[in-house]
Amino acid sequence: MDVIIQTTAARAEWLAAALIAKALLTKPHLVLGLATGRTMEGVYGHLARLHREQALDFSRCRTFNLDEYIGLGSGHPGSYRHYMREMLFRHVNLMPENTHLPDGLAVDLSAECEAYEARIRACGGIDLQLLGIGSDGHIGFNEPLSALRSRTREKGLTRATREQNAAMFGGNPEDVPARAITMGVGTILDSRRCLLLAVGADKARILAKAVEGPITSMISASALQLHASCTVIVDEAAAAQLEGAEYYRWILANEPEWAEFR
Numbered sequence: 001m002d003v004i005i006q007t008t009a010a011r012a013e014w015l016a017a018a019l020i021a022k023a024l025l026t027k028p029h030l031v032l033g034l035a036t037g038r039t040m041e042g043v044y045g046h047l048a049r050l051h052r053e054q055a056l057d058f059s060r061c062r063t064f065n066l067d068e069y070i071g072l073g074s075g076h077p078g079s080y081r082h083y084m085r086e087m088l089f090r091h092v093n094l095m096p097e098n099t100h101l102p103d104g105l106a107v108d109l110s111a112e113c114e115a116y117e118a119r120i121r122a123c124g125g126i127d128l129q130l131l132g133i134g135s136d137g138h139i140g141f142n143e144p145l146s147a148l149r150s151r152t153r154e155k156g157l158t159r160a161t162r163e164q165n166a167a168m169f170g171g172n173p174e175d176v177p178a179r180a181i182t183m184g185v186g187t188i189l190d191s192r193r194c195l196l197l198a199v200g201a202d203k204a205r206i207l208a209k210a211v212e213g214p215i216t217s218m219i220s221a222s223a224l225q226l227h228a229s230c231t232v233i234v235d236e237a238a239a240a241q242l243e244g245a246e247y248y249r250w251i252l253a254n255e256p257e258w259a260e261f262r
């Protein structure tokens with residue numbers, strides 16, 4: 001795992017977008033795993049700008065989102081399909097048929113979860129998975145005690161997650177759907193590369209536990225310590241409780257891999 005500390009949230013978001021753009025330039029038919037949430041808004045803004053100003057080409061890219069609320073159709077403003085359309089899809093030249101999210105309205109939800117895994121496999125697996133971290137340590141909607149080998153499935157959401165996401169539903173956590181379909185921790189770990197982005201002081205405590213604490217299913221993001229190619233990008237505020245911050249700064253300043261991003 002590499003932890004890259006950037007001075008500001010804006011720089012952290014820019015770096016995440018730059019790494020995605022580089023992956024897409026290297027492999028135009030990239031299979032890109034996407035996340036939603038406030039943290040990603042700046043990243044998608046940068047990708048849209050790179051498409052507009054530098055013709056970054058998404059025409060052969062395939063995308064798979066981590067999760068979707070159960071019971072919300074794509075027209076619902078709180079759905080992740082809606083979020084993705086507004087934040088990214090309508091601003092770049094992704095083919096609609098190449099964008100995948102779980103169907104939260106599926107009649108047979110477990111069949112939908114299996115089909116989602118099959119679709120990922122049929123595309124050759126995820127090359128690069130973008131991740132945020134929830135206040136309870138989730139990645140995707142893998143709430144505490146999610147099995148480290150779990151696959152795409154239904155999951156009940158914690159009170160903390162429904163509070164964190166209430167703003168999208170008029171501010172009341174009770175209005176946030178109680179269940180979602182999410183890729184499993186095992187599904188995420190199968191990605192060839194993971195990129196976790198965390199910004200802001202409210203992520204500092206859980207981020208330090210996930211990155212430097214013991215691997216535990218109580219904090220799904222800690223499973224990323226098992227991944228052979230995981231980059232964690234944070235701003236100074238989110239890095240505030242990292243014990244190894246000095247060493248992580250040294251990596252960014254000295255390792256050749258990061259030279260172009262200093």
Ligand code: F6R
Nearest residue numbers: 035036037038039132133134140
């Ligand atoms: C959303 C997702 C979640 C979020 C996490 C952080 O698709 O997978 O794990 O990334 O809850 O959300 P924000 O960025 O809103 O703090």
